[in-house]
Amino acid sequence: MKLFEIDQKIASCVKLDENRMVDTETGEIIDSEALAALEMERDQKIENIACWYKNLLSDAEQLKKQKEIFAEREKAAKNKAESLKSFLTEYLQGKKFETTKVKLSYRKSEAVEFDKERLKDVPIDFLKYKEPELDKTAVKKAIKSGQEVAGCTLVERLSLQIK
Incomplete structure (x- = not known):
């Protein structure tokens, strides 16, 4: 679905190769040089590019x-399959089953089970800890209030808004 009609000159500035319409690895699809070189009125070019942007965002939302x-x-589907597997496990009670279409057998495995309530009793050698994460919101608030945070700076950027 297209929200806006995009001028064909603008739409033709998409790079194509013999195999793909879009380079999905780099995300590069726009031939910026061709777009900049288009002979059309500045406001019309900007409007068409912005409308194309809005169309692409709409497509992305639908996808x-x-x-x-x-x-x-x-x-x-996975939950239904697991439910059927559980039923078969209980129904067969460890017995093998085989036809020309299916073969059901069992394999022994081992798993560690533990009581989460007793995690504090487990020796420290057997515990894993996550790497610390930076709370960017708190750091931003601290810097804005005049506090220095080692290794962090507040950078002001321009962000184009297209509506």
Whole structure:
């Protein structure tokens, strides 16, 4: 679905190769030189590029929704499969089963189980700790209030807003 009609001159500034429409590894799709060299009125060029940007964001949002729908379907299918596997495990009670279409057998495995309530009793040699993470919000607030935070600086940037 397209929200806006984009001038064909602008739309033709997409780099193509013989195999792909978009270089998915680098994300480079725009031929900036061709775009800058277009002979058209400045305001029209800016408007068309901004509208194209809005179209692409709309496409990305729709793709994200589809991805979420597929993820839900994937999760449901996996859960259903696990439920069937659990049923078969209980039903067969460790006995093998084989036909021309399927073969069910068991393999021994080992797993460590522990009581989370007693984690404090486990020797320190057997515990893992996460690396510390920087709380950027707290650091920003501290710097703005005049406090110095070692290794951190507040950088002001320009961020283009397209609406």
